[in-house]
Amino acid sequence: MQQSILVLGIAAAAVLAPPAAAQEKIKLVNVVELSGAGATAGTNWKNGIDLAVADINARGGVLGRQIEIVHYDTQTNPGNTRAAVQRAIDEGTYAVLGPVFSGPIGASMQIAQRAEIAQIVGGEAAGLTRQGNQYLFRTSLSQSAAMPKIAAYLKNTVKASSVTVVWVNNDFGKGGRDAILPELQKAGIRVAADISTEQGQADFAADAIKVKNANADAVFVYLNEEESARFLRAAKQQGVDKPMVGETTLLGSKVIELAGDAANGVRGHVGLSIDAPVPAFQEFGRKFQARFNYASDHNGLKGYMAVAMIKWATEKQRKFDKKGLADTLRGATITPAEEPGIMITTKIEANGDLDRESYLAEVEGGRQIIKATLPMINP
Amino acid sequence: MAEFLAYLIAGLATGAIYALAAIGFTLVWQTSQTINFAQGEFVMLPAILILAAVKLAGLPVWVAAILGIVAFIALFGWGFKLVIVDPMIRHGVLPLAIATMALSIIMKEGAKDGFTAEAQRFPSLVPQETVSLLGISISLQHIAIIIVACLAIGALQWFVTRTKTGRQMQASAQNPNVALILGIPVAQMVMLTFLINAALAALASILISPIYLAKFSNGEVIGLFAFIAAIVGGFNQVRGALAGGLSVGVIDSLAAAYISTSYRLAVPLVLLVGIILIKPEGLFGRKEERGV
Numbered sequence: 224m225q226q227s228i229l230v231l232g233i234a235a236a237a238v239l240a241p242p243a244a245a246q247e248k249i250k251l252v253n254v255v256e257l258s259g260a261g262a263t264a265g266t267n268w269k270n271g272i273d274l275a276v277a278d279i280n281a282r283g284g285v286l287g288r289q290i291e292i293v294h295y296d297t298q299t300n301p302g303n304t305r306a307a308v309q310r311a312i313d314e315g316t317y318a319v320l321g322p323v324f325s326g327p328i329g330a331s332m333q334i335a336q337r338a339e340i341a342q343i344v345g346g347e348a349a350g351l352t353r354q355g356n357q358y359l360f361r362t363s364l365s366q367s368a369a370m371p372k373i374a375a376y377l378k379n380t381v382k383a384s385s386v387t388v389v390w391v392n393n394d395f396g397k398g399g400r401d402a403i404l405p406e407l408q409k410a411g412i413r414v415a416a417d418i419s420t421e422q423g424q425a426d427f428a429a430d431a432i433k434v435k436n437a438n439a440d441a442v443f444v445y446l447n448e449e450e451s452a453r454f455l456r457a458a459k460q461q462g463v464d465k466p467m468v469g470e471t472t473l474l475g476s477k478v479i480e481l482a483g484d485a486a487n488g489v490r491g492h493v494g495l496s497i498d499a500p501v502p503a504f505q506e507f508g509r510k511f512q513a514r515f516n517y518a519s520d521h522n523g524l525k526g527y528m529a530v531a532m533i534k535w536a537t538e539k540q541r542k543f544d545k546k547g548l549a550d551t552l553r554g555a556t557i558t559p560a561e562e563p564g565i566m567i568t569t570k571i572e573a574n575g576d577l578d579r580e581s582y583l584a585e586v587e588g589g590r591q592i593i594k595a596t597l598p599m600i601n602p
Numbered sequence: 603m604a605e606f607l608a609y610l611i612a613g614l615a616t617g618a619i620y621a622l623a624a625i626g627f628t629l630v631w632q633t634s635q636t637i638n639f640a641q642g643e644f645v646m647l648p649a650i651l652i653l654a655a656v657k658l659a660g661l662p663v664w665v666a667a668i669l670g671i672v673a674f675i676a677l678f679g680w681g682f683k684l685v686i687v688d689p690m691i692r693h694g695v696l697p698l699a700i701a702t703m704a705l706s707i708i709m710k711e712g713a714k715d716g717f718t719a720e721a722q723r724f725p726s727l728v729p730q731e732t733v734s735l736l737g738i739s740i741s742l743q744h745i746a747i748i749i750v751a752c753l754a755i756g757a758l759q760w761f762v763t764r765t766k767t768g769r770q771m772q773a774s775a776q777n778p779n780v781a782l783i784l785g786i787p788v789a790q791m792v793m794l795t796f797l798i799n800a801a802l803a804a805l806a807s808i809l810i811s812p813i814y815l816a817k818f819s820n821g822e823v824i825g826l827f828a829f830i831a832a833i834v835g836g837f838n839q840v841r842g843a844l845a846g847g848l849s850v851g852v853i854d855s856l857a858a859a860y861i862s863t864s865y866r867l868a869v870p871l872v873l874l875v876g877i878i879l880i881k882p883e884g885l886f887g888r889k890e891e892r893g894v
Binding site for chain 2: 392480
């Protein structure tokens, strides 16, 4: 009798218990700016990640395991970011996703490095990957890759001999300014005015008047998304009619939405865009729009690609080894044929920088129009 | 000179918004002898309510604007007095001041969690065009802000000084006990003051949000500058709030232009310290004496 009960118990346990693969999920923690000055960028990044996780889980997960994603809001605060990264590691995250703003990345990246866990971020500041951190990986081009392209664009396409530089006084903005000034000098372009603004600044009237009075041939704008929109509106209010040239943050869909008519005519270099002539980008844009009811900017694409990078490296190493994940990513080239989620051939340099195609774009009629595709720097 | 005029007009426009918010400080001070630390959030929230009505309820902008303003005045004029001021003031001004700090956080976080943490575009009443005058381009939005704010403040000043109800409001603020003996409905006058404060905050919100974009954190800067403006102008005078607001706006604009954007926040604070040392009652304020 006792034997029968034991056999029944074992049989019941075998039937009721889910398979081991379904029990264990891969935990990924996303540490990101969901409020504060970085809310626009962070929300797009988060939504891109959510879309990627849903797609991957629907296709069976990674090596048969589903992904569990957890988001922590840093409030765009470096101290909160450090605490959140530490918490993510303590909670056993497989890799750290985010943040997007360069300042909080700089303040928190040593924590993941010490824990030997890959941290995949959205930041563009050139200095981030110059510190010998073997665990930090970008999802966007670095400023040092983007600025030569912008200087060439200003010289050859805009035909500018003088430029006013407007930048935001944070790690992202300072990095951009430090990267563009030597490139402008090399291109023989004079800097008519060098205007610093503050992160979270609401009133750009005085800055727009300065830009107008500098009377340069073009204006190079290097601000975060919300500030870019406020600046463009202020510039229009002050009658600034010179070409506004910038990087991805100036031409994003959120900036276009916030700035309205003031965004028309803005042009520059974009690393990623749902309007680029890449079918996978456009398909991502449609899925994002359907799920979140607004158009993704480049940060949505970056968030999606970040998860794809983790999936690709995990399947490449055929195991869930945190340190091995970083080792596999470093120096890798990921193609859409190997991992469709990466969408475009992406080369990861040894220092965590990326190399891939990028685009020249212009805002026309409230839409970002891609004008040209620029090749990889080191194909 | 043209450049200076451009900075001056931009500063006057921003200053007009500070003045509208600063008047709220003076009104609450006069009726409750306390400081409403949620005043900046009072300017932030109406725009958020209007956008929420447009985006979540699908209402046309003009309907949403009317509903949003009415809802705001009801909640944060009438409701603020009944739910926060009346119960707290019995325990002294300090609990009330602390309650307004808590209200400030609740309004900010409520706007963030209930609507969105991202900045939102807010429709403008006037086009984003410029007019040329004396060799400078002047934004129509800036002109509209200055005119509307000055008209509103002028109307308030006229109402307070030239109408029977306004004089009753003043009497209630100056000495509620004597006003009550004279048959003035003091409770109604105090309520009217809070409703006017909410209406001015809603007006400031509609004027500034097309420029700043509607965002839950907008109240931080506006509240700080309006507070400085109220002290600079004189906490117990409406015209003082106007002068203080315009002064702070112009100084902020000139500081951003001729000193540094990084230090622009510090310059009005320096002005504040100077006023406190030289003329503690403010530029237009009356000296007040209290029994202890």
